Amino acid sequence: MNRRSFVHSLSSAALVGAFHVPCDGGTGGRPSGALSPDTDSTVVIVRRVGLSQLKGDGRTGAYRTLLEEAFSTLGKTSLAQRVSGRNTIGLKANCLAGRPLSPSPELAQALSGMLRDVGVREVTVWERTMRELTRAGFTARGSFTIIGTDAVGYGRTIYESGDVGSLLSNALLNSDGLVSVGMLKDHDLAGISCVLKNLYGTIHNPNKYHDYNCNPYVAHVASLPPIRERLVLSVLDCATAQCHGGPSYKPAWAWPFDGILVSFDPVAADRIAADLIEDQRAIRELPTLEADRRPPRWIETAGLMGLGEHRRDAITVREVIV
């Protein structure tokens, strides 16, 4: 048995925050947030042979190159415009699967540097627990602060959107920008767990929203106002990807994709990510996610809710090899 996966803690401050909270419900309407109808639905995939084998500074440098290429493809000033006016940006990393299938600290390091270069004052990397971050290799030595929600707790307000009602991590609420930093990987219930599914890690009760292959819940979580207002960027670390057996790491189904996927549109990013996973499943003669009874229908739901573009033919994909 691996005890590390269920050893968590919460500070007393956080606990106090969880009790007797007012329920202010959803704010309704469309928040003036990061996701708007004119969000660019381009998805950029940048690959570098051997990325998954690199270590240390070489790996950080490689990620930096890939990110520069990605933002250059999206438009020279795109990142600066996207984060303009936001001082504290949190990178929500999906570290559930431990070091082999979690975003690389070197990617976070490179991204943090680029965000600082365009004027962001503080960058944090956060996840549900400090333990998960540590297991994934994150330390306090980077150019960012690492935060486990177990240390900072949840806010006092129940935010609601559709079927979802949740408290939100103070790591999210204390920042004014959010980057979903996920993996290119399969999920046994949601079909895939890449950009939007990663946001389950922002709420206190993710276990309540796994029925019906997480549809519509993934979309409803993403549309909780504080998330929707903050989500400025989606980055997938695809150095190692996994097409089956997720969300935990299963080496038999992992493959070196050796790249990253970047988009300002989280729905478009997930649409393309799902296609990449389906392609790999086809290569390995696995059934489609639909045939496996876990199609990620929530992608379409999210698109129809205005969170981004779900229609494949309306998404521009640019693939670059460096």
Next chain:
Amino acid sequence: MNRRCFLSGLAGLAAAPAFAGDDEHGRFVREAKYWNPIEQQRVACTLCPRGCEVADRERGYCGVRENVGGRYVTLVYGRAVAANVDPIEKKPLFHFLPGTTAFSIATAGCNMECKFCQNWDISQFRPEQIRSTDLFPTDVAAAARGRSCASIAYTYSEPVIFYEYMLDSAIEGHRLGVRSVMISNGYILKEPLLELLPRLDAVKVDLKAFTDTFYQKLCAGKLQPVLDSLRWIKEQGTWLEIVDLILPTQNDGEGEILALSEWIVDELGPDVPVHFSQFHPTYRIRNLPRTPVSTLERCYRIAKNAGLNFVYLGNVPGLGYENTLCPGCGTTLIRRVGFTVLSNTLKEGACPSCGRAIPGVWS
């Protein structure tokens, strides 16, 4: 219940750390009793009708059961987030040792999500998110006995999800002569329920409504499994009482109350006590008013006319609807205000006026 008093019953217990959420040594972890392995290190939980299929490192809907490398475990064995000495009337159980107290415990988690949950600040959280303390089954039994409690009550959140902890606490309690009662939503599968019932002395089930729509929309559950559980509990002969929390406009229709009452009379018998309780705005339902007393009184009349012998109104103390009356001659047998028993004139479980036996556990 006020959160600040959740752990008040623990005063005086030795070595209770402020926080047990970080469970560094896995001391609250036990292998779950009801699950099956499936492919890819996944597991199927067979404890409750939800039937969660859970991947490695993931948890079931209740948030307190986790797949650890293909093995399913409970994370809350001995991990109490509440421990109080309560009057048994607070459960409410009105025909079970009236005037006694119950050592009442809970863990985090629930297998439903009722949008009107009064204890959502424990039921809708994961164990590591809530202040807890070590209180293992032998401690529970000893604490109950030491506080002169006639029973241990598994309550506040949903005891089904801390099944192993409840089962072992009930066994330990019986060893010390302390009985056990489960305060539950009745959302449990037959096999675990049948294993549990011989260890329990009474069960209160929340029959939250009599429509599947209500269960699905407001509780994230289903009605039929609850009805099945009620039948099995009755068949096994464990003392049973039912509570129906009445939400204005949601489950208070005359037709629904009549159907519910008739179903109880037909399937469980007219002697099962039924408590209609007043709702007050909380958690995710804040836009409905408190249930008017007139609505509750209407429920009372409908249920009595349907043939139920023991109908009570909850959360509206002092109106006389908490008293136990003899269905034969109308004599007031047990007089209550709120959770306090003012008088009890039962003679060996029978009406002192007409001699009619009154169903319940009286001694």
